[in-house]
Amino acid sequence: MARRVVHVxxxxxFLNVPYDHRFRTLYLAYIAGLVHLGxxxxxxxxxxxGTRRLDKIAGxxxxxxxxxxxxxxxxxxxxxxxxxxRFNMPFELGLAVEWQRLNPPRHTWFVFEGKPYRILKxxxxxxxxxxxxxxxxxxxxxxxxxxIFRRTRNQPTVPEMMSTFQTISRRSxxxxxxxxxxxxxxxxxxxxxxxxxxxxxESAALLKK
Amino acid sequence: xxxxxxxxxxxxxxxxxxxxxxxSKARRxxxxxxFVERRTDGDYAVRRPxxxxxxxxxxxxxxxxxxxxxxxxxxxxxxxxVRSNSGKGRDQWRKP
Numbered sequence: 001m002a003r004r005v006v007h008v009x010x011x012x013x014f015l016n017v018p019y020d021h022r023f024r025t026l027y028l029a030y031i032a033g034l035v036h037l038g039x040x041x042x043x044x045x046x047x048x049x050g051t052r053r054l055d056k057i058a059g060x061x062x063x064x065x066x067x068x069x070x071x072x073x074x075x076x077x078x079x080x081x082x083x084x085x086r087f088n089m090p091f092e093l094g095l096a097v098e099w100q101r102l103n104p105p106r107h108t109w110f111v112f113e114g115k116p117y118r119i120l121k122x123x124x125x126x127x128x129x130x131x132x133x134x135x136x137x138x139x140x141x142x143x144x145x146x147x148i149f150r151r152t153r154n155q156p157t158v159p160e161m162m163s164t165f166q167t168i169s170r171r172s173x174x175x176x177x178x179x180x181x182x183x184x185x186x187x188x189x190x191x192x193x194x195x196x197x198x199x200x201x202e203s204a205a206l207l208k209k
Numbered sequence: 210x211x212x213x214x215x216x217x218x219x220x221x222x223x224x225x226x227x228x229x230x231x232x233s234k235a236r237r238x239x240x241x242x243x244f245v246e247r248r249t250d251g252d253y254a255v256r257r258p259x260x261x262x263x264x265x266x267x268x269x270x271x272x273x274x275x276x277x278x279x280x281x282x283x284x285x286x287x288x289x290x291v292r293s294n295s296g297k298g299r300d301q302w303r304k305p
Contacts, residue, residue, distance in 0.1 A: 011218040038220035040229060066214070108214055150213045154220065171240075171283045178239055191230045192240055198226040199241030199258065203285045206302045 006062045008106050014060055014067035015041045016092045019185035023073055027184060028172065028193065029138040030068070032165035033145040035197035036156050039066075044092075046187030061096050065107065066149075069093040072114030072136060074122050090123060110148055112141070138165055160204065167200035168193050224259050234259070242285040245273045245305070255280065274305040 013034050017027055034041045042064055047056045061067055069089060076083045096109040111131040113119050119131050132148060134140030142161040172184060175192045184193070221229065227237050238257045243264075246254050253273035254263035265276050270288065277286045287302040 011216070011221075035226075038216060038218065040221075040226070148213050149216050151216050167285065174281070174283050175240070191232060192236070195223075195227055195230055195232055195237065195240050198221070198223050200285065202223050202258075203242040203287055206287055207304065 008065050009040065009063055010065045011038060012040045012042050012064040014064040015043050016067060016069040016089050018073040018089065020073065021183055024184055025138060026141055028169055029141040029165050031193050032168055032197050033142045033161050035194055036161045036164045036201050037145060037149045037151065039149065041194060043190055045185060045190050057092060058095055061099055067096045067107065067109045068112060069096065069109065070112040071119060071123065072112060072134065112144060163204060164197050164200045168197050171196050242287050243277045243281055245270060245277055245286060245288045247289055247291050
């Protein structure tokens, strides 16, 4: 069987986060922080559902040099027919872990959590891999992103990243309205937020000159 | 704490980033900052980044800033400096 060569985008980050309105603020923080660091976040929004979805997700992870898995939102989904936890995110983390095991130089994954030591209970297979703890705060997400991604030049400060976050938070309402969307977890809205974040970074740089 | 990674890829420009996201020109024009620039004939243009043509051309800078706010109330407005008494040239930008 012919092996498919996967192009790995060196500045792409697969962002594995819950698509829930209660996670909205931290979602914006991840977008602002990653874009400010000169990285390109990628998400599963817009991927088709069905049997091929899994292949698409695996392909998306493989095409990204890094992945971030935020497991802070661990809870039961009480919607009928059964109250169950949702396993999609840990499953996608598993795909990334295996991809890195098979291709160590091509992928690096990071786990983010809200509470220290909780992951020892919720996902004990990861014992020995320390998660980044953001404590459910925007400043925590930005700090931890800055801790794991280092630029030798132009490393942004947390207040600078916070300013980008504030800009896209402020603009999110008009982006939603322009897209005719009702929540932020849509592919078009995601792209617009990323672009707006890059624009905010460039504006801040121009004003600093 | 996980070991940090060193990022060596260049930071993309807004235009490059827009291309990678696959955004159309029309979509880009509705996003990002707005620039208020002085034109060579002395009037003022309101322009989106990457746009070849000005959105509006008006006689005064104040009017241009007002029109920029009307076009996109939430956007960051960057005004080209027209005085150089602070030692900063025309290529510098300020908030309105």
